[in-house]
Amino acid sequence: GMDMAMVPNRFVEYIAKLKELVQEGTVPMSRIDDAVTRILRVKCAMGLLDKNRSQLADRSLWKDFGSAAHREVARRAVRESLVLLKNEGKTLPLSKQAARIHVAGKTADNIGNQCGGWTIDWQGKSGDVTTGGTTILAAIKKTVSPDTKVTFSEDGAGAEGATVGVVVVGEKPYAEGNGDNGELTLDAADKAAIDNMKKTGIPVVVILVSGRPMIVTDTIAKVDAFVAAWLPGTEGQGVADVLFGDYKPTGKLSFTWPRSIDQVPINVGDQPYAPLFAFGYGLTY
Numbered sequence: 001g002m003d004m005a006m007v008p009n010r011f012v013e014y015i016a017k018l019k020e021l022v023q024e025g026t027v028p029m030s031r032i033d034d035a036v037t038r039i040l041r042v043k044c045a046m047g048l049l050d051k052n053r054s055q056l057a058d059r060s061l062w063k064d065f066g067s068a069a070h071r072e073v074a075r076r077a078v079r080e081s082l083v084l085l086k087n088e089g090k091t092l093p094l095s096k097q098a099a100r101i102h103v104a105g106k107t108a109d110n111i112g113n114q115c116g117g118w119t120i121d122w123q124g125k126s127g128d129v130t131t132g133g134t135t136i137l138a139a140i141k142k143t144v145s146p147d148t149k150v151t152f153s154e155d156g157a158g159a160e161g162a163t164v165g166v167v168v169v170g171e172k173p174y175a176e177g178n179g180d181n182g183e184l185t186l187d188a189a190d191k192a193a194i195d196n197m198k199k200t201g202i203p204v205v206v207i208l209v210s211g212r213p214m215i216v217t218d219t220i221a222k223v224d225a226f227v228a229a230w231l232p233g234t235e236g237q238g239v240a241d242v243l244f245g246d247y248k249p250t251g252k253l254s255f256t257w258p259r260s261i262d263q264v265p266i267n268v269g270d271q272p273y274a275p276l277f278a279f280g281y282g283l284t285y
Contacts, residue, residue, distance in 0.1 A: 003035035066132050071235060078229070078238025083251040084283040086226040091203050092285060093245030094164060100149040101140065102162035102202070104193045107170045107209045108152065109137040116211050116231040117175030124173030133234030136168050136207065143240040155189070156196030165197040166243070167223075170209030184215045184261060191219070198222060207239065213257045217276055228253075245285070252282035 007014045021027040043049055064070060084092065094101070107113040110126055111133040117124040134142075141150045151158060159165050169190035171179075186194075197204045205225040208214065209232065220226045227249070229239050241247045256266045257277035268279045 003038050071132075074233060075235040075238040075241070078232040078235045079241040079247050081230055081251050082239065082242050082249050083228040083253055083281075084225070084242075084249040084285075085228055085257075085277060085281070086220055086223070087283055087285065088224045089203070090285065091164070091205060091225040092227075092243065094166075094205070094243050096144045096148065096244050098144070098148050098163040100151060100162045101144065102156075102159040102165045102197070103137050103140060103150060103152045103168070104154060104156035104159070104165065104197055105168035105207075106154055106189055106193075107136070108154070108166070108168035109135045111135055111234060112173060113170060113209055114231060114236060115173065115233050116171075117173045117179070119173065119233075123175050123178055126172050130234065134236040136209075136229075136232075136236040136239050139236040139238075139240035140166065140243070142237065143244050143246075154193065156193035159197050159200045159202060162200070162202050165200070165202050165204045166207065167194050167197055167204060168207045168209060169193065171211070171214070179211075182261070184212070184264070186214065186216065186219060194219060194223065205243070207243075213255065215258065215261050217259050220276070248284050249282065250284060252280050253277055255279060257281070 005014055005018075018027065022029060022032065040049070047053055106126075112119065112124060112126040112129040114133070114135065115124055115129060119125075120129050137150075137152055144150060151162065153159075156165070156167060167190075169186055194204065194206060203224045205227070206219060206223045207227045207229050208216065209229050211231050213228075216226070227239075227242075228251075232239055242249050256268060256273075256275045256279045258264050258266050259274065259276040263275065266273070266275055
């Protein structure tokens with residue numbers, strides 16, 4: 001169970017109810033003592049209970065938050081965690097000298113979607129939730145040669161004549177129960193962006209931004225390359241590092257990827273075991 005209840009907007013009601021449960025014997029006092037002991041142990045280890053400690057928080061490290069050094073660590077984490085799930089005809093890595101790259105998708109230029117829940121706000125939100133980040137679209141533009149034209153349309157329109165298309169799809173931010181979803185499929189806008197790109201006949205790379213596996217069996221079958229980017233946060237440049245071959249993809253799935261919602265949950269050892277991608281799967285180049 002949880003040692004600390006995070007209900008800041010209803011704490012008075014929570015305290016009253018918990019006292020009632022303890023008094024009637026539903027929640028034993030030993031459970032309260034157990035939780036409090038662990039909480040105080042951590043606070044003690046941090047020096048928060050030291051009577052000589054200043055009551056003010058130590059803000060000496062604030063100047064380092066979001067520093068170039070910190071962002072480089074985050075960027076490395078992004079490129080090392082990407083999982084290449086499909087690479088038909090060696091579509092990836094992309095050439096930095098391509099004549100034109102057409103980028104699409106509602107998440108291609110959206111820091112909030114890259115960051116997910118628990119970013120600034122509990123549920124997070126789409127859009128410019130924080131400063132200093134790099135979207136995947138911005139990272140692509142920064143990586144290619146000056147002679148390469150990068151065009152963008154959220155719905156995938158205008159891709160005709162491009163050398164390659166990149167569609168960035170995925171979920172909008174959520175946290176906890178608000179993310180419960182009985183289908184785990186891409187929304188209509190994402191599917192339309194992919195279809196609009198595909199009907200032009202150019203090679204299409206899909207980048208999935210999500211905090212969990214999604215049911216993308218049909219999508220993967222129709223595109224040339226597919227990358228699970230998880231939630232890259234502020235460091236879209238880490239995605240571009242791998243897309244353009246500055247670094248090889250090394251990530252492997254840390255769970256089994258289901259073929260359909262009927263397979264959820266699915267784990268190694270289940271019988272039958274016929275997932276879309278098995279635990280530990282991941283391509284490279």
